[in-house]
Amino acid sequence: xxxxxxxxENLDWSKEPKGLYEPIAYTLASGGKRLRPTLAxxxxxxxxxxxxxxxxxxxxxxxxxxxxxxxxxxxxxxxxRRGRETVHVKWNDNTxxxxxxxxxxxxxxLLEGVPADKLGKVLCWFNEMATGICEGQQYDVDFEHASQVxxxxxxxxxxxxxxxxxxNALRTGGYIAGADEAEQEALYEYGRHIGLxxxxxxxxxxxxxxxxxxxKAIGGDICCNKKTYLLLTALETAPAEDKAELxxxxxxxxxxxxxxxxxxxxxxxLGVREACEVEMEQHTAEALLQLxxxxxxxATDALRVLAEKLVTRKS
Amino acid sequence: xxxxxxxxENLDWSKEPKGLYEPIAYTLASGGKRLRPTLAxxxxxxxxxxxxxxxxxxxxxxxxxxxxxxxxxxxxxxxxRRGRETVHVKWNDNTxxxxxxxxxxxxxxLLEGVPADKLGKVLCWFNEMATGICEGQQYDVDFEHASQVxxxxxxxxxxxxxxxxxxNALRTGGYIAGADEAEQEALYEYGRHIGLxxxxxxxxxxxxxxxxxxxKAIGGDICCNKKTYLLLTALETAPAEDKAELxxxxxxxxxxxxxxxxxxxxxxxLGVREACEVEMEQHTAEALLQLxxxxxxxATDALRVLAEKLVTRKS
Numbered sequence: 001x002x003x004x005x006x007x008x009e010n011l012d013w014s015k016e017p018k019g020l021y022e023p024i025a026y027t028l029a030s031g032g033k034r035l036r037p038t039l040a041x042x043x044x045x046x047x048x049x050x051x052x053x054x055x056x057x058x059x060x061x062x063x064x065x066x067x068x069x070x071x072x073x074x075x076x077x078x079x080x081r082r083g084r085e086t087v088h089v090k091w092n093d094n095t096x097x098x099x100x101x102x103x104x105x106x107x108x109x110l111l112e113g114v115p116a117d118k119l120g121k122v123l124c125w126f127n128e129m130a131t132g133i134c135e136g137q138q139y140d141v142d143f144e145h146a147s148q149v150x151x152x153x154x155x156x157x158x159x160x161x162x163x164x165x166x167x168n169a170l171r172t173g174g175y176i177a178g179a180d181e182a183e184q185e186a187l188y189e190y191g192r193h194i195g196l197x198x199x200x201x202x203x204x205x206x207x208x209x210x211x212x213x214x215x216k217a218i219g220g221d222i223c224c225n226k227k228t229y230l231l232l233t234a235l236e237t238a239p240a241e242d243k244a245e246l247x248x249x250x251x252x253x254x255x256x257x258x259x260x261x262x263x264x265x266x267x268x269x270l271g272v273r274e275a276c277e278v279e280m281e282q283h284t285a286e287a288l289l290q291l292x293x294x295x296x297x298x299a300t301d302a303l304r305v306l307a308e309k310l311v312t313r314k315s
Numbered sequence: 316x317x318x319x320x321x322x323x324e325n326l327d328w329s330k331e332p333k334g335l336y337e338p339i340a341y342t343l344a345s346g347g348k349r350l351r352p353t354l355a356x357x358x359x360x361x362x363x364x365x366x367x368x369x370x371x372x373x374x375x376x377x378x379x380x381x382x383x384x385x386x387x388x389x390x391x392x393x394x395x396r397r398g399r400e401t402v403h404v405k406w407n408d409n410t411x412x413x414x415x416x417x418x419x420x421x422x423x424x425l426l427e428g429v430p431a432d433k434l435g436k437v438l439c440w441f442n443e444m445a446t447g448i449c450e451g452q453q454y455d456v457d458f459e460h461a462s463q464v465x466x467x468x469x470x471x472x473x474x475x476x477x478x479x480x481x482x483n484a485l486r487t488g489g490y491i492a493g494a495d496e497a498e499q500e501a502l503y504e505y506g507r508h509i510g511l512x513x514x515x516x517x518x519x520x521x522x523x524x525x526x527x528x529x530x531k532a533i534g535g536d537i538c539c540n541k542k543t544y545l546l547l548t549a550l551e552t553a554p555a556e557d558k559a560e561l562x563x564x565x566x567x568x569x570x571x572x573x574x575x576x577x578x579x580x581x582x583x584x585l586g587v588r589e590a591c592e593v594e595m596e597q598h599t600a601e602a603l604l605q606l607x608x609x610x611x612x613x614a615t616d617a618l619r620v621l622a623e624k625l626v627t628r629k630s
Contacts, residue, residue, distance in 0.1 A: 020453040071416060075409040094390040094456070097412060101386060102449040104419055109442045116435050120427070123438070127424045134417040138335040141409065 004034045004041065007055060008062060023087045023099035024106065027066050030082045036061040039166055040173030042306075043187050045299035049177020056113025057122055057176060061169045063110060064126075067103035068133055070096055075137075104130075118176050129168040136161030143227050151232045155196065158229075163195025179294075186290040190303065193287035197280045197311050203228035204276045205315070207264055213314040219260030225250050230267055233275050242270060280311045319349045319356065322370060323377060338402045338414035339421065342381050345397040351376040354481060355488030357621075358502050360614035364492020371428025372437055372491060376484045378425060379441075382418035383448055385411055390452075419445075433491050444483040451476030458542050466547045470511065478510025494609075501605040505618065508602035512595045512626050518543035519591045520630070522579055528629040534575035540565050545582055548590050557585060595626045 013025035037058035044054040072078070073086040074096045080086065088096035107126075114122045139157040143149045170187040171179075179187065205214055206221045207230060221228050234246055246266055252259050267273060287307045294300050328340035352373035359369040387393070388401040389411045395401065403411035422441075429437045454472040458464045485502040486494075494502065520529055521536045522545055536543050549561055561581055567574050582588060602622045609615050 017450060017453040017457055019457055020450055071412055075412060093408075097386055097390060098449060098452055098456075101416075101419065102446065104416065105442055105445045105449065108423060108438070109446070112435070112439050112442065119438070120431050120434060123423070123434070124427050127420055127427065130420045131417065131424070134413060134420065135332060135335055137413055138332040141413075142332055142334055 004037045004058070004062070007037075007059060008034070011059070011063075019091075019095065020099055020102055023070075023091055023095055024103050026084075026090070027070050027087060027099075027103070028063065030084055032066070032082060034062060036065050036165060036169040039169040039191065039303075039306075042299050042302050043170040043173035043179070044177035046295055046297060046303075047174060047177035047179050047183075049173070053115050054173050054176045056110045057126075057172050058169070060107045060110035060126070061165065061172070063103055064107040064130065065165060067100055067107060068137075070100040070103060072137065074100075075141075115176065121175065122172055125168055125172060129164050132160040132164040136164075149227050149232060151229070151236055154227060154229060154232050158199040159192065159196060162199045163192045166195040166198070167191030183294055186293045190287045190290040190307075193283040193290070194307050194310055197283035197287070197307075200229045200276055200280050200283075201311050201313065203230055204273065204280075205313075207267060208273060210314060219256070219264070222260050222263045223256050229276055229279070230272050233272050234267055234270050237272075237275070238266075238270050242266060284308065284311050319352045319373070319377070322352075322374060323349070326374070326378075334406075334410065335414055335417055338385075338406055338410055339418050341399075341405070342385050342402060342414075342418070343378070345399055347381075347397060349377060351380050351480060351484040354484040354506065354618075354621075357614050357617050358485040358488035358494070359492035361610055361612060361618075362489060362492035362494050362498075364488070368430050369488050369491045371425045372441075372487050373484070375422045375425035375441070376480065376487070378418055379422040379445065380480060382415055382422060383452075385415040385418060387452065389415075390456075430491065436490065437487055440483055440487060444479050447475040447479040451479075464542050464547060466544070466551055469542060469544060469547050473514040474507065474511060477514045478507045481510040481513070482506030498609055501608045505602045505605040505622075508598040508605070509622050509625055512598035512602070512622075515544045515591055515595050515598075516626050516628065518545055519588065519595075520628075522582060523588060525629060534571070534579070537575050537578045538571050544591055544594070545587050548587050549582055549585050552587075552590070553581075553585050557581060599623065599626050 008028055011028065013021040013028075015021045040058035040061055041051070041054055044051070069081060070087055073081055074088045074093055078086050079089055084090075086096075087099065091099075111119065111123060111126060136157050136159070139153075140161060143153065143157060167188045168191070170191040171184045174187045175184050203221065206228070207219065209218055211218050220226075221231075225231070231246075235243065238246060246263065249259055249263050249266075284307050288304060291300055291303055323343055326343065328336040328343075330336045355373035355376055356366070356369055359366070384396060385402055388396055389403045389408055393401050394404055399405075401411070402414065406414075426434065426438060426441060451472050451474070454468075455476060458468065458472060482503045483506070485506040486499045489502045490499050518536065521543070522534065524533055526533050535541075536546075540546070550558065553561060561578065564574055564578050564581075599622050603619060606615055606618055606622075
């Protein structure tokens with residue numbers, strides 16, 4: 001299979017003005033899982049698609065994903081991403097805004113390489129996906145300040161913010177390689193479900209992850225009262241007394257370690273961890289089911305392994 | 316001809332989440348000249364193109380232009396745009412960033428309406444134009460801090476930042492309506508030249524405009540030492556003594572009215588105003604020349620009138 005990292009390295013950012021392109025090169029060189037292009041390429045492989053036909057869209061998805069991280073980091077005032085200073089710290093806010101804008105344009109430029117007869121649909125899906133992600137980001141911000149957020153709201157938000165990008169990567173890769181409509185739909189649903197499982201696993205790792213492998217401090221979400229799948233599940237299912245205790249801890253902002261320990265203990269007692277795991281397993285099972293309707297080969301198997309791996313990952 | 320304002324009003328922004336879409340509606344409702352879509356529609360009219368074929372691209376160009384203003388206002392910390400609070404003031408920086416991103420995506424969404432057989436080229440040109448504008452913006456920032464900027468550098472910058480959008484609007488409109496390659500090129504060159512004249516006129520109005528009709532304070536560029544066509548011409552052409560006086564005024568930052576009066580007097584004495592007018596007239600003449608190679612009708616005449624009007628405008 002195509003070496004995605006190699007293909008990303010081969011993108012040329014040695015252009016002028018340097019102030020615009022160097023932050024893009026920096027962002028794309030910082031690694032990451034390259035999950036989205038890998039999904040697109042694997043989906044295409046199922047249908048024996050030509051790599052050169054799918055690669056432009058796969059790269060567009062990765063560049064787009066990194067654009068969202070760049071702008072999110074400005075909005076969240078994040079200092080570190082993948083172990084390195086974020087762009088707005090290393091340069092400044094304006095650079096992060098403008099180079100981010102250019103990165104979004106670069107994603108659309110890469111779409112020019114999509115076979116002409118497929119471009120219309122791929123562009124339309126790409127726009128729909130990009131819109132979903134901006135909407136998801138806005139809901140995420142809105143939920144921070146909302147007094148009432150339901151588990152259903154939360155799932156809608158993470159579907160837009162995370163799942164549609166994975167889903168669209170798969171559908172796009174399959175479509176370019178010749179998947180029919182039912183197969184495109186199956187790929188999309190597979191991606192949507194692993195995306196949801198992926199995000200819930202993220203929430204879970206923040207509380208129950210191993211500090212040695214997780215890569216960031218455990219309990220960050222608890223400290224800042226982030227409305228995660230865990231917190232919302234606890235608030236929706238806890239008996240009155242436990243709920244009162246939880247709500248009290250949400251008011252505490254000066255005793256981080258104590259708060260993390262207490263809220264984690266509450267989650268454990270309430271079976272929140274198991275509730276997460278059940279939800280994740282359901283999504284993984286749904287995802288795997290979708291694969292049964294596709295041609296069976298090495299690439300389909302790779303998606304099976306990936307679905308399992310995403311929910312057992314440690315970081 | 317299509318009522319561009321009506322078509323823009325008809326775009327539906329009453330979507331959820333409101334925090335994402337309301338700033339877009341606000342930005343697009345603030346008026347402006349609607350110059351870019353008008354140019355696209357007029358170019359199409361020359362070739363008898365169907366309005367419904369050209370309108371999506373015309374609207375995409377206007378939405379894109381307004382996206383650049385939205386993000387530029389964040390970067391420039393501008394408080395007012397077209398007589399109203401800018402988005403980052405009325406809402407906040409994060410809203411301006413995210414709604415701006417969505418606006419850029421909305422521009423690409425509008426391109427979905429381009430006839431399928433024309434989409435590839437229109438998308439490719441749109442990307443090239445968008446890239447030029449981001450590069451131009453970066454050069455503009457770079458030039459602010461650069462000790463040496465030549466008139467040539469400046470013309471390159473305004474070509475990217477202003478002229479390519481007008482040029483591409485015309486070329487795109489003509490192409491969709493059936494212009495051949497030579498005609499596309501003539502439209503592009505017409506647009507590029509009026510764009511350059513337009514920007515130089517902007518610089519000129521900032522110094523010599525009538526405060527009653529200009530809409531903002533006269534001399535703003537002089538106060539902040541903005542490297543305009545006027546300042547760069549003065550620096551390149553002034554005799555040693557005048558140049559020394561000008562450089563001294565550039566160091567003054569506490570006597571705005573005195574500085575404006577003195578620098579304006581210097582410009583006038585050095586014939587900078589006339590130099591601008593000559594440059595503008597040359598670009599206008601070049602632009603008009605391009606029109607001679609196109610089919611001659613009411614729409615071509617409208618472009619002639621527009622070219623003259625742009626360089627005699629008062630605001």
